[in-house]
Amino acid sequence: MQDPLYKLSPATQTPDENARRSVLVVDDSKMQRRILSAQLSRSGYDVTEAASAEEALEICQQFEPDIVISDWMMTGMSGVEFCRKFREMPRAGYGYFILLTSKSEKAEVALGLQSGADDFLAKPVNGNELRARLQAGDRILRMERELTRKNQLLSSTLDELKTVHEGIRRDLSEARQLQQSLVKERYRSFGSSEVTLMLRPCGQVGGDLVGFFPINARRVGLYGIDVSGHGITSALMTARLAGYLSGSSPDQNIALVLSDFGIYEGMDPGELATYLNKLVLDEMQTESYFTMVYADVDLVSGEVLMVQGGHPHPVKQRIDGTIELLGQGGLPVGLIEEAQYETFSTVLEPGERLILMSDGITEATAHDGQLLMENGLDSMLKTLSNLNGNGFLDALYWEVENYADGNLTDDVSAVFFEFNGAKRNAD
Incomplete structure (x- = not known):
């Protein structure tokens, strides 16, 4: 169910770095979702909840959450499978993905990373650790947004230079004809x-x-x-x-x-x-x-x-x-x-x-x-x-x-x- 405080915005809208980060919490446990949502809201995040990975995918088609926190083990599609599909979705910006898991084996962690997860949180979730992980994600998102902004600026500048170059090329072509006309x-x-x-x-x-x-x-x-x-x-x-x-x-x-x-x-x-x-x-x-x-x-x-x-x-x-x-x-x-x-x-x-x-x-x-x-x-x-x-x-x-x-x-x-x-x- 979508939090009423969250305002939908077009996927192509440029992120406002002064706006509150949006977080999508995905867990088939209503109690776990509520606990996480309460912690996140107190920390200044706009929170949206999904009771399953399938519901979460539908929500992600309507807007792009900045951060996704998903349980690994859920009824139906698992968190790892959801992460793979999340990474396949077209987005204007990067989405930071955190998996909630009680798994600690290296092979399981490697599987999560290979599926596109950025970080892990052990269950039960500790509030201080949650804030620390979110701050790390926020730094990465800021860097990604800045890089995107600079790439857009570079692309725009290159387009302008291309236009200027085309103009110069046309001018030079005419200048060549004029210069050749000097030899009548x-x-x-x-x-x-x-x-x-x-x-x-x-x-x-x-x-x-x-x-x-x-x-x-x-x-x-x-x-x-x-x-x-x-x-x-x-x-x-x-x-x-x-x-x-x-x-x-x-x-x-x-x-x-x-x-x-x-x-x-x-x-x-x-x-x-x-x-x-x-x-x-x-x-x-x-x-x-x-x-x-x-x-x-x-x-x-x-x-x-x-x-x-x-x-x-x-x-x-x-x-x-x-x-x-x-x-x-x-x-x-x-x-x-x-x-x-x-x-x-x-x-x-x-x-x-x-x-x-x-x-x-x-x-x-x-x-x-x-x-x-x-x-x-x-x-x-x-x-x-x-x-x-x-x-x-x-x-x-x-x-x-x-x-x-x-x-x-x-x-x-x-x-x-x-x-x-x-x-x-x-x-």
């Missing part, structure tokens, strides 16, 4: 010569940038940039730099200088790198820096003016497939004040190519830790010398990825310029 053209023909670009970030967004822009009817600018890092900050900086070297807005391109005749000329490559270095340090005020290589190509003579700022060496590939590394290295841009950058030059003969590549290629790492570097690049490029345009760059990427066993940890980018003789009708 991946290929263009300039008379008899051709430019092809490759840009493959290793993550959602990257710090590499490649591009080209016409300087005037005779000349074209090519560039490769690698911003330090691979995250959002690097991607934002590449977007800023893409605006500085815009091919669609010559008036905003800092590499172009309008002459007195109304014709754009290219800024000297060394001066361009020096200007960018000052611009990054003075105006951007960021901890990021970048490496770059920039080439000003004469489409008629094949002369190329270049600057290298910490970027891998530009590569000139001759008709026979052999390569020549150009430049002396130079300092990264935006790292050291008053850094100076020197212009150097080469001349492309018809059929020769110029390759500007990021360190995602030269520093690709094999499983044994060996970097590709220029020596490995030499033989790789020679085997690809019969390929052109996108076919060349795709094959180069596949070769580099294969060298690294598919584990490319840096962005891979390249500018591939093929000089096939003087441009005609250059005004």
Whole structure:
């Protein structure tokens, strides 16, 4: 029979630690139930009684008692059997189970524990011992409730983080598309010569940038940039730099200088790198820096003016497939004040190519830790010398990825310029 003082609550309700503990007393002896109930009520517990294990199971389906005190030996279902079924019932929180028994053999005690009992009380029940057992149970229940609360908080936090992560993932996916859109053209023909670009970030967004822009009817600018890092900050900086070297807005391109005749000329490559270095340090005020290589190509003579700022060496590939590394290295841009950058030059003969590549290629790492570097690049490029345009760059990427066993940890980018003789009708 249920104590009228006990208030039913939904099984999923969060336990109130300031509320009185509920105790279900199960015994087929009415006298034993009354004695226990009186002791428990005086100690501040809300008590419910059941005359059998079967009745107790029905009560447990209506509410979840915090503590169950059940006799072992009862008519019908025993306390041990009741304990097993009690443990099988779904509950929002843990229920502490105490068996009343006169049994003291180790085998019997082990059976009770295996059935799910938490503690034992010897009959007849001593009031002080009863309170001590209940206090022990109360400590365990408090710890269980606290653990449950923290797990709920953790679960809630993880759900929030998952939502945030999904939002970031969507933003990064859009950022990747926007970053790829910075390279509006991946290929263009300039008379008899051709430019092809490759840009493959290793993550959602990257710090590499490649591009080209016409300087005037005779000349074209090519560039490769690698911003330090691979995250959002690097991607934002590449977007800023893409605006500085815009091919669609010559008036905003800092590499172009309008002459007195109304014709754009290219800024000297060394001066361009020096200007960018000052611009990054003075105006951007960021901890990021970048490496770059920039080439000003004469489409008629094949002369190329270049600057290298910490970027891998530009590569000139001759008709026979052999390569020549150009430049002396130079300092990264935006790292050291008053850094100076020197212009150097080469001349492309018809059929020769110029390759500007990021360190995602030269520093690709094999499983044994060996970097590709220029020596490995030499033989790789020679085997690809019969390929052109996108076919060349795709094959180069596949070769580099294969060298690294598919584990490319840096962005891979390249500018591939093929000089096939003087441009005609250059005004």
